Amino acid sequence: MDDIKMEVHKCMLCHDAPCKAERIIRALRFDNKLGARYLLDFNEHFEDCPYGIDVEKIVSEVSKEDNLISDTSVDITANICGIKLENPFLLSSSVVSSSYDMCARAFDMGWAGCVFKTICLMEINESSPRFSSLRDWDNSFLGFKNIEQLSEHSLEENLEIFRKLKEKYPSKVLIASIMGRNEDEWEFLASKVTEAGCDAIELNFSCPNMEYKDTGVDVGQDPDLVLKYTKAARRGSKLPIIAKMTPNITDMCIPARASKDGGADGIAAINTIKSITGVDLDSLVPEPNVSFKSALGGYSGRAVKPIGLRFISDLASDSSFNGLHLSAMGGVYTWRDAAEYLLLGASSIQVTTAVMEYGYRIIDDLILGLKIFMKQKNYNSLNDFIGYSKLSLVQLDELDRKTILYPKFNYDKCVGCGRCFISCMDGGHQAIKFENRKPILDGSRCVGCHLCKLVCPNEAIGCAVKRIIK
Numbered sequence: 001m002d003d004i005k006m007e008v009h010k011c012m013l014c015h016d017a018p019c020k021a022e023r024i025i026r027a028l029r030f031d032n033k034l035g036a037r038y039l040l041d042f043n044e045h046f047e048d049c050p051y052g053i054d055v056e057k058i059v060s061e062v063s064k065e066d067n068l069i070s071d072t073s074v075d076i077t078a079n080i081c082g083i084k085l086e087n088p089f090l091l092s093s094s095v096v097s098s099s100y101d102m103c104a105r106a107f108d109m110g111w112a113g114c115v116f117k118t119i120c121l122m123e124i125n126e127s128s129p130r131f132s133s134l135r136d137w138d139n140s141f142l143g144f145k146n147i148e149q150l151s152e153h154s155l156e157e158n159l160e161i162f163r164k165l166k167e168k169y170p171s172k173v174l175i176a177s178i179m180g181r182n183e184d185e186w187e188f189l190a191s192k193v194t195e196a197g198c199d200a201i202e203l204n205f206s207c208p209n210m211e212y213k214d215t216g217v218d219v220g221q222d223p224d225l226v227l228k229y230t231k232a233a234r235r236g237s238k239l240p241i242i243a244k245m246t247p248n249i250t251d252m253c254i255p256a257r258a259s260k261d262g263g264a265d266g267i268a269a270i271n272t273i274k275s276i277t278g279v280d281l282d283s284l285v286p287e288p289n290v291s292f293k294s295a296l297g298g299y300s301g302r303a304v305k306p307i308g309l310r311f312i313s314d315l316a317s318d319s320s321f322n323g324l325h326l327s328a329m330g331g332v333y334t335w336r337d338a339a340e341y342l343l344l345g346a347s348s349i350q351v352t353t354a355v356m357e358y359g360y361r362i363i364d365d366l367i368l369g370l371k372i373f374m375k376q377k378n379y380n381s382l383n384d385f386i387g388y389s390k391l392s393l394v395q396l397d398e399l400d401r402k403t404i405l406y407p408k409f410n411y412d413k414c415v416g417c418g419r420c421f422i423s424c425m426d427g428g429h430q431a432i433k434f435e436n437r438k439p440i441l442d443g444s445r446c447v448g449c450h451l452c453k454l455v456c457p458n459e460a461i462g463c464a465v466k467r468i469i470k
């Protein structure tokens, strides 16, 4: 498959793609190689790509995949604070879930539910532009910054949307995200969204973009306010309450515990991380440039997944949260990202940036990829593996420091570029010689750090035998 990787990445993933192979190429793009093979049996007719992608080559490579999974019937139902989800995937509270039509379209396409864009009683005035991004070589987002606040609809408009959504989609899960400025507002909003028929409430203690002081992230960084406002929301509603935490803090367990003490049934994490994505070197203004000024804004997308995983793992490993639901988000693009969050202890998954970049259609590969993963591993339900990887996450002083795992060069795949040699020379332990354009390992110098494996552009370095240091 390696030689089609570039071809697949050049594909623009067009809407209503003229090639008719969009579904298969999309599966490859979203880390769902076996899903692409599975889909091939339902999609045999393809056209040429008007933009020069070699569709025939891609399809022919996919057809060579011999690990065919033809049965994808596996139970991926989940629940959020006891409410049934047809799958673990929800839109997270943001622009992607900010109107009736948007949520309805997402539901029709297979999302199990949504956390609606945060509603409030404040006057919300947004800036333009309000986004900036860090780009990968193919122009995709590595990370994404926004300086957006909350819903601009009036409370009444949003409540009407909730009523209509629940009427049309009774089996989809609708969670209202709310933010108040004081206890009365939290209590009032909680009671209003309950009357409107929402299934649960998420408390936004974490937006880093608020123009009003002592709201959003200011609350999430202050456990006393978290406790007070969770209690206020609890007074306003008997619905399940999920407190959404900020990652702009060292120890998330402190405010999370306060929300539990205040009556929360679950924790959602992470909201976005305060950031500056860059400075425009023509105007000399940081991005995004809003009439020649900018501000810190929330970072999300692929770049933040490691931080999200860390916080979910922190929460899942703390026994004071046993029994509380953990809803994870931050950089989920593929089923693999979702599986990682589940393995570290989350029970539902929320998504925004990937949807902003690629649309609601990513749900296809989130679901199919997750099902194929479970089939392969013989898991019958999500509970078979939720939290499993927590077991192998230990303190640094508990790690095995007596074993060296050496790299092994696969000379059939090695193209002789010498990247492993350069990195080992200048960033490692000078343990690779480069002779006749081939790397050769000097085991007496190698410490088994695996930098060579990570920089190899052709995945030509694997692992060889271990040595136990005496």
Ligand SMILES: Cc1cc2nc3c(=O)[nH]c(=O)nc-3n(C[C@H](O)[C@H](O)[C@H](O)COP(=O)(O)O)c2cc1C
Binding pocket: 092, 093, 094, 095, 117, 118, 144, 146, 148, 149, 150, 151, 177, 204, 207, 244, 270, 271, 272, 299, 300, 301, 302, 304, 329, 330, 331, 332, 350, 351, 352, 353, 354
């Ligand atoms: C444009 C934009 C608007 C957002 N608005 C909200 C919001 O109104 N309420 C909220 O709780 N989180 C909001 N978020 C945060 C997301 O719900 C989510 O926590 C964060 O983006 C991380 O997930 P992701 O990497 O999948 O985007 C927003 C994020 C973005 C990018």
